[in-house]
Amino acid sequence: MLTRNCLGITSLVAGGLIAGCSSDSSSTSPKDNLADATGTITNACVYDGYAAMQGASGETLCLDTEGTLAFWINADGSYGFPEATPGSTENNTADPIETSTDVGSTMPSDSTVSADKPAEDSTDSEPASETQSCTTDKALYTVNGISYYKNEDGSLYYFDTDCNKTSLSTIAPASSSSENSDDPETDASSASRPGLSSSETATPVSSSSNATPSSSAVTVPNSSASVATPSNGSVPAITYAASGATVENNNNCVTVTGGEVVITCAGDYDFSGSYNGADAQIRVYSPKSDSGVYLNLRGLTLSNTADAPIYAQMSSKTFVVAKSGTTNTLSDGSSRTKSYTYVNSNNETKVDTTGACIYAKDDLTIKGEGTLIVKGNYNNGIHTSNDLRFRGATTINVTAVNNGLKGKGTVDIENGNITIAATNGDGIKSDEGEDAGSIVDNKGIVNIKGGNITITKAGDDGIQAYNYIIVQDSVSEPNIKVTSTGKGIVSDNRVYINAGKIDISSGDxxxxxxxxxxxxxxxxxxxxxxxxxxxxxxxxxxxxxxxxxxxxxxxxxxxxxxxxxxxxxxxxxxxxxxxxxxxxxxxxxxxxxxxxxxxxxxxxxxxxxxxxxxxxxxxxxxxxxxxxxxxxxxxxxxxxxxxxxxxxxxxxxxxxxxxxxxxxxxxxxxxxxxxxxxxxxxxxxxxxxxxxxxxxxxxxxxxxxxxxxxxxxxxxxxxxxxxxxxxxxxxxxxxxxxxxxxxxxxx
Known part of the structure; x- marks a missing residue:
């Protein structure tokens, strides 16, 4: 990367940019040329024909008419230029491929400990380092340490610290930062999501017993359509009261029908208040090509008498964030009468019934510094059909009729104070591969890297995985206490106890x-x-x-x-x-x-x-x-x-x-x-x-x-x-x- 302050006249030649520059210039910042006489920013990239996009680190990326990065403007006013032409091999090296750790592929050695220990799983670790890769695709450019890639439609994107695919957003004239400056809880993942609004929406599909979304919602024919009206820069705030939900700062991605709230694109969404009813539900239906959806709970009590209060139907990743200083309580109905018909990311029509209080079809992460109380009256407490992750020092109390926590793909716990009571099932469970009777690489795993976990009651097993269970101290020393009717810690294949304090009282x-x-x-x-x-x-x-x-x-x-x-x-x-x-x-x-x-x-x-x-x-x-x-x-x-x-x-x-x-x-x-x-x-x-x-x-x-x-x-x-x-x-x-x-x- 080459960064320098530029002076003088800049000319456009053959679609490129030639500038007279001096590395020791003390002149006025080029940003002084961005405003008209009224002080309104008219062209963030100074020159007509250039599109101004928001970079991941606060810089302004300037793309020419063909969508090629010509230069960028750093926050301090300095310019940066790509060192290599897009498509050349000089700056087009693929990111390092993240190492896969299939612990069953290596024969253990009698004489060494390391051969019997799986390498620590670095998947989805936070924060990401430059050695971590979220894709094997080759990067077009690297700007201030962030690699950028191009979609098929020519738009640029990057990956945030959670490996969420994040599309660049256009900098509108007189735009303001959309970051939540009054948020007392620093969220590293938010800092890497400039703009917080998505460039895409999806059409929500109602359940068989729910009303059709109101006509005020933005309805689009497919997941690649653009939002007609851009976000105003503020996080949408959804407040529940006795009459249902209301929304402020709607970014055209929120549909409210009574107590049902449907989210159709990525970004941050704040939830607060209290509501009880058969329609008390936050439903996420966001394109998987989009970045993650963050459900920020800021003192929310949501009791659904007939279904799940949180249902992530489709998204690249859904984050449930218990904000610092808040207590949030979710409970579901003891039976199910609703079914949901929707089109998934593979354009397949699916019919689904929720099986947990917090129920997700794709990756789900629980994080934050607050308290989350989950009451699974029907089946599981927290369930995802893919990977379930716990990040941050969240206090989590789960009671469930069946399993407390289930990540069918994986359950990955880095932190938190987690208490589980599972009346008839397992406390923590991951069973990918069990139905077919064969191991799926990097699935069917419970990986505990830290935190305090207390399973006060398990009607079956305390912690169960089909592939393997590993307890390690890669983040902090885990403290695990299990009381179970069945086995305490059990796997169909392998168990690794590498660290931590574990106390088991089991019937088996x-x-x-x-x-x-x-x-x-x-x-x-x-x-x-x-x-x-x-x-x-x-x-x-x-x-x-x-x-x-x-x-x-x-x-x-x-x-x-x-x-x-x-x-x-x-x-x-x-x-x-x-x-x-x-x-x-x-x-x-x-x-x-x-x-x-x-x-x-x-x-x-x-x-x-x-x-x-x-x-x-x-x-x-x-x-x-x-x-x-x-x-x-x-x-x-x-x-x-x-x-x-x-x-x-x-x-x-x-x-x-x-x-x-x-x-x-x-x-x-x-x-x-x-x-x-x-x-x-x-x-x-x-x-x-x-x-x-x-x-x-x-x-x-x-x-x-x-x-x-x-x-x-x-x-x-x-x-x-x-x-x-x-x-x-x-x-x-x-x-x-x-x-x-x-x-x-x-x-």
């Missing part, structure tokens, strides 16, 4: 996957007294973090359990750790048809294993396993057992049967120097010592010492006869488990 498994589970960080507490604390049909990999299973039937269960690190403190009334093939509780022996590590849907871990199969390997970490009484095993493998590293403490209260502290149906190798087993019966694997122990003393070897919480007379050690330890100060390291016990050891 605490964390469950039909394929693989990876713990790479975080602090996870689980109470699942009737089932497994953590269960993976295929692989359970523990690389880092803390896993505290306070109560379970079996603490950790998978066909292949491998612990490379981390801290585990597990109590199971049956086995504490169990490596066994097949589905949860099924004893399934059909392990064929799947490659190692169990990636992908369908089947378990691979290679045609026998009926008594399983692998349990510990190479690192610090682990405490405790069982209840009965025919119980501390650490049990239905196949091979290998403990070559790490610190392992087992307390097994076996009172009949076979097993004990360590058990394996196949070969067993216990070579780590920091292994201790305490049991009331002998252990099937490992070296047994007849050493009586009580709860009041430490016992161990020169490598490890631990004070048991049970009494007995059989101990397992790997470095010779264990004995009572009177002084623990000689040990180099110690770890206190979440349950309160401390282990001392030397590496």
């Amino acid at each position: 498994d605490g964390v469950h996957s039909n394929q693989n589970i990876y713990f790479n960080g975080g602090y996870t507490t689980i109470a699942a007294p009737k089932n497994d604390g953590v269960h993976a049909d295929s692989t359970l990999m523990i690389n880092d973090g803390t896993i505290y299973v306070t109560n379970s039937y079996e603490g950790l269960e998978a066909w292949y359990i491998k612990a490379n690190g981390g801290i585990t403190d597990v109590y199971g009334t049956d086995d504490a750790w169990n490596a066994a093939g097949g589905n949860d509780g099924s004893g399934n022996t059909n392990q064929g048809g799947q490659s190692n590590w169990g990636f992908g849907p369908g089947g378990g871990m691979g290679g045609g294993m026998g009926s008594s199969s399983g692998f349990l390997t510990i190479t690192g970490g610090v682990h405490h396993a405790k069982t209840g009484s009965g025919d119980t095993d501390g650490i049990d493998s239905n196949g091979e057992l290998t403990i070559s590293g790490g610190v392992v403490i087992v307390e097994c209260q076996i009172s009949g049967g076979m097993g004990g502290s360590f058990d394996a149906d196949g070969t067993a190798s216990l070579t780590s120097k920091t292994v201790l087993g305490f049991s009331s019966g002998s252990s099937e694997k490992g070296t047994n010592y007849n050493v009586s122990f009580t709860t009041g003393n430490y016992y161990g070897t020169s490598n490890i010492a631990f004070k048991p919480s049970i009494s007995g007379r059989y101990m397992v050690a790997t470095t010779g006869q264990p004995a009572q330890v009177s002084n623990t100060s000689s040990y180099q390291k110690s770890v206190t488990f979440p349950s309160g016990s401390t282990v001392y050891y030397n590496e």
